[in-house]
Amino acid sequence: MxxxxxxxxxxxxxxxxxxxxxxxxxxxxxxxxxxxxxxxxxxxxxxxxxxxxxxxxxxxxxxxxxxxxxxxxxxxxxxxxxxxxxxxxxxxxxxxxxxxxxxxxxxxxxxxxxxxxxxxxxxxxxxxxxxxxxxxxxxxxxxxxxxxxxxxxxxxxxxxxxxxxxxxxxxxxxxxxxxxxxxxxxxxxxxxxxxxxxxxxxxxxxxxPLLLGTDGTKMSKSRGNAILLSATADETARQIRGAKTDSQRHITYDPHNRPEVASLLLLAGLCTGRDPQDLADEIGPNGAAALKTLVTEAVNEHLAPLRARRADLATDxxxxxxxxxxxxxxxxxxxxxxxxxxxxxxxxxx
Missing domain, CATH: 3.40.50.620 (HUPs)
Incomplete structure (x- = not known):
C-alpha cells in the first residue's frame, strides 16, 4: 500500500x-x-x-x-x-x-x-x-x-x-x-x-468518497451489489431496501464504526448536496427504514434526468x-x- x-x-x-x-x-x-x-x-x-x-x-x-x-x-x-x-x-x-x-x-x-x-x-x-x-x-x-x-x-x-x-x-x-x-x-x-x-x-x-455496495463491501459490478445508472426506479428501490445496515435503530453518521449506514447517508448527501451528518440528525430515531426511504428518493430524483437521456440515446x-x-x-x-x-x-x- x-x-x-x-x-x-x-x-x-x-x-x-x-x-x-x-x-x-x-x-x-x-x-x-x-x-x-x-x-x-x-x-x-x-x-x-x-x-x-x-x-x-x-x-x-x-x-x-x-x-x-x-x-x-x-x-x-x-x-x-x-x-x-x-x-x-x-x-x-x-x-x-x-x-x-x-x-x-x-x-x-x-x-x-x-x-x-x-x-x-x-x-x-x-x-x-x-x-x-x-x-x-x-x-x-x-x-x-x-x-x-x-x-x-x-x-x-x-x-x-x-x-x-x-x-x-x-x-x-x-x-x-x-x-x-x-x-x-x-x-x-x-x-x-x-x-x-x-x-x-x-x-x-x-x-x-468510497461508496459501499448493498452488501456492505466495495461496490462492484462483479459482486452484484451495485446500483446501476441504468436501473429503473423500482429496481433501485428494491436494492436499497435490501441494503445492509446494522442492529442499532438510532441513525448516526459514523464512517468508522457504522460503515454501511454511513455509506447510505453519504450517498444521499451526494445526491442532494447536503451534509451526511445533517441527514443523520434528521432521521435519528426513525431508523433504517426511514434512512432507506430517504436514500431511494434522493438517488432516483438525482438520476432521473440521466436515465431519461440514456433511454432516449438507447433508441439510436x-x-x-x-x-x-x-x-x-x-x-x-x-x-x-x-x-x-x-x-x-x-x-x-x-
Missing part, C-alpha cells in the same frame, strides 16, 4: 492542478477510461464520471479509452464485449460527456497505440513490473488460474494509453498512483535515452457507433503521429 508520506506530494500537486485548470483549462489533455465489463454504477458516477464532466465543462480536452483489450487481464475471454462497449458509450453520453468535444475510442481499434507497448517494455525492468502494488492486488483477485503476460504488462499498457495522445493529466484514485508513476518513469527514460517527446503526466487525485444505436467511429478515427490520427515520432527518435523509421 502506498504510504501517506508518499502520497502527500501528490495531494499537494493535485490541489495546485485544480487551480491551474480553473485558470488555463486549454493547457491540459486528460486521459481517462474504463474496461467494458458491464454497465456503470453509482460508484463510477461519483468516483469518475462526475469529475470527467466537470473537467470537460471547464474546457479541458478529454480523451476516453474503452479498454477492451484490458478486459482480458483477469478473464479468459471477453464476453458480451460489443454490448458492454455500447453500454459504456451510453453511460458516458447520458452522464454528460460531449462527444463533440471528447474523443471516445476503443483499444482494439488503434493499432499504433498498442504498438507503443514494445518500446515501452524495453524501458522498464521485470522487477519494476513485478513490484507494482496495484498489479499485485489485481493478480490476487484475478479470476484466472495463472497470471497472463497481459496482466503482468498492464502498467506498461496503461502507459501507452496515456502517452499515445501525450496526455499531461490523469484523474486517478490513490491506489492508482504507482501505475502513473511507472508511466512517468517510462516517459522520462524515453526522453533521456532518445529525445524529448513525452510529457510526464500529473495525477489529479479525486476526492471521491447507430449514433453510438458513429460516436465510436469518429473517436476511433481521431485516436488513430493521434497514435500514428506519436508512433512516427517514436520511430524517428529510435531511428527505426525506414
Amino acid at each position: 502506498t504510504s501517506v508520506i508518499e502520497t502527500a506530494p501528490a495531494h499537494r500537486r493535485s490541489a495546485e492542478l485544480d487551480d491551474l485548470i480553473q485558470q488555463h483549462p486549454h493547457r491540459f489533455r486528460v486521459l481517462t477510461g474504463d474496461r467494458p465489463t458491464g454497465r456503470l454504477h453509482l460508484g463510477h458516477y461519483f468516483g469518475t464520471l462526475h469529475n470527467r464532466v466537470r473537467l470537460q465543462q471547464h474546457g479541458v480536452e478529454l480523451v476516453v479509452v474503452i479498454a477492451d483489450y484490458q478486459v482480458l487481464t483477469d478473464r479468459d475471454v471477453a464476453e458480451h464485449l460489443p454490448q458492454h462497449v455500447e453500454d459504456l458509450v451510453l453511460d458516458y453520453l447520458a452522464a454528460g460527456i460531449d462527444p463533440q468535444h471528447a474523443t471516445i475510442f476503443t483499444h482494439s481499434a488503434v493499432p499504433a497505440l498498442n504498438q507503443l507497448l514494445l518500446p515501452f517494455l524495453s524501458l522498464v525492468s521485470v522487477a519494476e513490473l513485478n513490484r507494482n502494488p496495484t498489479v499485485k492486488d489485481e493478480i490476487t483477485h484475478s479470476r484466472q488460474a495463472a497470471v497472463s503476460g497481459l496482466m503482468f504488462t498492464y502498467p506498461a499498457h496503461q502507459a501507452a494509453d496515456i502517452l499515445f495522445c501525450k496526455a499531461n493529466l490523469v484523474p486517478v484514485g490513490q491506489d492508482q498512483l504507482p501505475h502513473l508513476e511507472l508511466t512517468r518513469t517510462i516517459a522520462r527514460r524515453f526522453n533521456d535515452r532518445y529525445q524529448p517527446l513525452f510529457p510526464q503526466p500529473d495525477a489529479l487525485l479525486s476526492p471521491a 444505436r447507430a449514433h453510438l457507433r458513429e460516436v465510436l467511429r469518429r473517436g476511433n478515427a481521431t485516436a488513430n490520427e493521434m497514435a500514428e503521429t506519436t508512433l512516427t515520432e517514436v520511430r524517428e527518435a529510435m531511428a527505426t523509421h525506414y
